[in-house]
Amino acid sequence: MDNTTPVMLRLISCAVRIASSAGEVVRNITNSGNLNVVDKGVQDFQTEADRTAQRLIVASLGRKFPKCTIVGEETLAEDKAADERLFVDDYDQDILKMKIPDEYRHIKEEDVTIWVDPLDGTSEYVRLRQVSQITTLIGFSIAGRSIAGVIHQPFYPNSQDANSLGRTIWGLVGLGCYGIEAKSPEANKFIITTTSSHGNKIIDDCVKSLSPDEIMKVGGAGNKVLYIMEGKVHAYVFPSHGSKRWDTGAPEAILKSLGGCLTDVFGNPIEYDSKIGNYDNFLGVVAALDPKIHSRIIENIPTDCKNHLVEYYKAKF
Ligand code: AMP
Ligand code: MG
Ligand code: MG
Numbered sequence: 001m002d003n004t005t006p007v008m009l010r011l012i013s014c015a016v017r018i019a020s021s022a023g024e025v026v027r028n029i030t031n032s033g034n035l036n037v038v039d040k041g042v043q044d045f046q047t048e049a050d051r052t053a054q055r056l057i058v059a060s061l062g063r064k065f066p067k068c069t070i071v072g073e074e075t076l077a078e079d080k081a082a083d084e085r086l087f088v089d090d091y092d093q094d095i096l097k098m099k100i101p102d103e104y105r106h107i108k109e110e111d112v113t114i115w116v117d118p119l120d121g122t123s124e125y126v127r128l129r130q131v132s133q134i135t136t137l138i139g140f141s142i143a144g145r146s147i148a149g150v151i152h153q154p155f156y157p158n159s160q161d162a163n164s165l166g167r168t169i170w171g172l173v174g175l176g177c178y179g180i181e182a183k184s185p186e187a188n189k190f191i192i193t194t195t196s197s198h199g200n201k202i203i204d205d206c207v208k209s210l211s212p213d214e215i216m217k218v219g220g221a222g223n224k225v226l227y228i229m230e231g232k233v234h235a236y237v238f239p240s241h242g243s244k245r246w247d248t249g250a251p252e253a254i255l256k257s258l259g260g261c262l263t264d265v266f267g268n269p270i271e272y273d274s275k276i277g278n279y280d281n282f283l284g285v286v287a288a289l290d291p292k293i294h295s296r297i298i299e300n301i302p303t304d305c306k307n308h309l310v311e312y313y314k315a316k317f
Helices: 007-032 048-064 079-087 124-127 201-209 222-229 244-256 292-302 301-317
Strands: 040-041 042-044 068-070 112-120 136-141 145-153 167-172 175-178 191-194 214-217 236-239 259-262 285-288
Touching: 007 048, 007 112, 007 136, 007 145, 007 167, 007 175, 042 124, 048 068, 048 079, 048 112, 048 136, 048 292, 068 175, 112 124, 112 191, 112 222, 112 244, 136 222, 136 244, 136 285, 145 244, 167 191, 167 244, 175 244, 191 222, 201 301, 214 222, 214 301, 236 292, 244 285, 259 292, 285 292
Parallel strands: 068 112, 191 214, 191 236
Antiparallel strands: 040 042, 112 136, 136 145, 145 167, 167 175, 236 285, 259 285
16 A cells, blocks of 8 residues: 555555454454443443444554544543554555545545444343344544445354454445445335334334334344345334434445435435534434335325424424
8 A cells, every 4th residue: 555545445444454353352252251231321231342342443543544533432431551452453455456436536534534333233232142233333424424334243144153254344435335245125025124122102103104014123223224235124214313423324325335325214314523512313214225215215204203303303402
């Protein structure tokens, strides 16, 4: 690699390797059985795996790209010795050689905000040890829009094997998606995925009102977008506050790199601005690979449900 390699390619190539190392840390901690769980709120947990994976990601990207803004889910105390120990200095060489779309050629480090969810799907991980549902998410936004992302599945293909290398998927809008072959879902069915651990009656009523043939309740925003890409479901519908920008950043960019959409329930793009301070996706999440299915869902989400989200949003600000 030389200094002329565009920043976005260097960032993604580094993040792909870092996410994979974070996955190794997650597997080792999981296999040790010592999760050391901290309760952050209602159905909101943090484990040793969340903490160590975030430290590894933030220390490594932060040292190599000091002018980027990094927003991580977990609040961690400073620990320079641990940062040093966990530092990953590696690039995916194939990504460095790719031809970046012209619009990103001159992006500077200071233009980029990095959104880190070190372990998405912690509820399922803590309560049920459903390791196949957890992912490590690193998203990149420029001027408020999510444009690139990495999703790493530490336990793929669904094994607790400490020697497993997991699976890494990444995408850049305009360049494409790598690490997965996206499949279309069954054409004559309509399957929706939604939350399994942050549900309520409003979400249930809304999802049922869309008349799906099947509803798959699974954990994690990353995992649900993987369900879309794997053709297991047509859409991810979460008409509620609660998910955060670090949950949607990487999945949104990867879905968009395949021609799909991830927006709020009004069909508006999610704003990835590190300065807003509150990173809640108050107006919910609707995602699909097929833009026509996405628009149809946006049109059909009941007005009552949309209004409820707006009222909640107004009450909070
Ligand atoms: P889920 O679909 O429930 O797995 O949620 C996707 C992501 O959003 C996970 O990172 C959850 O922790 C987060 N999330 C969703 N709803 C809430 C909530 N009410 N409180 C805290 N986190 C939430
Ligand atoms: Mg998460
Ligand atoms: Mg998390």
